[in-house]
Amino acid sequence: MGSIPTTPLQKFNILEKEDIMKQKDYSEMWKAIGLNLEAHSGLLSVLTDAYKNIYLSQKNRPKGMEYFDFVISEIHGLRIEEIFNAKKEKRKVVGTFCVYVPEEIILSVDGVCIGLCAGAEVGTPEAERFIPRNTCALIKAFMGFKLSGLCPYVELTDLIVGETTCDGKKKAYEIFNDITKKVYVMEVPHMKSEESRRLWFSEVRRFKDKIETILGRKITLEGLKKASSIVNERRKALQRLSGLRAADPPPISGLDALLINQISFYDDPVRFTEMTNKLNDELQERVNQGLGVTQKGSPRILISGSPMAIPNWKVHSIIEGSGGIVVGEESCVGERNHRELLDENFSSIEEALEKIASRYISIDCACFTPNNERIENIKALVDRLHADGVIHYSLQFCTPYMIEAHKVEKSMMDIPFMRMETDYSMEDMGQLNSRIEAFIEMIKSKA
Ligand code: BJ8
Secondary structure, eight states: OOOOOOHHHHHHHHOOGGGTTOOOOOHHHHHHHTOOHHHHHHHHHHHHHHHIIIIITOSSOOTTHHHHHHHHHTTTTHHHHHHHHHHHTTOOEEEESOTTSOHHHHHHTTOEEEEOOOOSOOSHHHHTTTSOTTSOHHHHHHHHHHHTTOOHHHHHOSEEEEESSSHHHHHHHHHHHHHHSOEEEEOOOSSOSHHHHHHHHHHHHHHHHHHHHHHTSOOOHHHHHHHHHHHHHHHHHHHHHHHHTTSSSOSSOHHHHHHHHHHTTTSOHHHHHHHHHHHHHHHHHHHHTTOOSSOTTOOEEEEEESOOOTTOOHHHHHHHHTTOEEEEEESTTTHHHHSSOOOOOOSSHHHHHHHHHHHHHTOOOTTSSSOHHHHHHHHHHHHHHTOSEEEEEEETTOHHHHHHHHHHHHHTTTSOEEEEEEOSSSTTHHHHHHHHHHHHHHHHHHO
16 A cells, blocks of 8 residues: 555644634646536535534534544545545546445555545536436435536546445446446345355456456555555444443544544545544543533434435434434444454455455345344444434435335334434424424433
């Protein structure tokens, strides 16, 4: 792995808190990348306001969150500049939309891997020229960001990796490829039979060949070892963060923990791990002293379901504004992304690919049938995090999660459970507020 320059950290060290949302002028770079400058500046100003209102207004935040605030303030700035410079050094950029795509293979040949899912309602009319209105918000958003010229990450990719998970994504990738000409699709099976596992293993091999071709380098055992360790270390840091949230009171808000999980898809993995572990040390100290971000005994909520891509902070901000605290995310932007480590004990490329294939097929996305392990994983998480209630969150039109919610609810027995279907708009805020407040009151009344 070549190392990514650490410019942001150097700059971060000299920033004052009030400067965190200020950015230098990157318009020349954005123009060179091909962004729509006017629309982009509108987007950044909306995001900055939302971030200040939702994040910077929180009380009693750990000091270690300053790094993540800084990353957000520079998410289209310094991070893009880093990737821009990496490309000048002939490194290649691979964009992904799903946690089934094996990142180790990309990193093993010095690729930069970036998650491209979007969590804001942007470019909907443009997206709806290509895909039906009743498509989930996540798909509409990644189409909308591209069609409106607002996503610098998409523009910098050399390859975009799709996957045959849900029908919406699968079909949208065909159109996305017509637009970008750089989509490659991995065939993710929908069952976990022996035949499916064989298919998946051959897909992982095919992916390795594709990456070697696009990145112009042969994968080596040494490269795979190094990449596996980098990705595992990041998973361990996120697992540690998750474990710390089991404390009562939790040392970090759900909003902040969600943000860290979201940033894990964008940031340089080595730097991210270092900064997350520093934060974890601080959180451990808080736990040792019995300090937290809320009062002991506040209703503890586990969110389960569809992923929440950046800047989708809607449900967490309602819960935490209503007196609850989110203690975990059973989601791809959360546990599903870091629950399993890769077995690093391999001594050939073939063996490494087998271990990679088996690690990734163990993921419990609702696109699989049957998907009973997800139910077991949710129950285990409720226990480990001492959750008082579960909110099942589905994006509207996300059929796999909307339907699987029934089984999840049935399995929760006497654990308070609430289902919600929503999107990225603010139209249902009032209704969600009332429902969540009532849910939290109900939990309080049981205590
Ligand atoms: S492993 S959850 S990242 S597919 S929200 S587009 S499922 S209709 S994002 Fe996902 Fe991979 Fe599964 Fe995770 Fe479709 Fe649902 Fe939209 Fe979704």
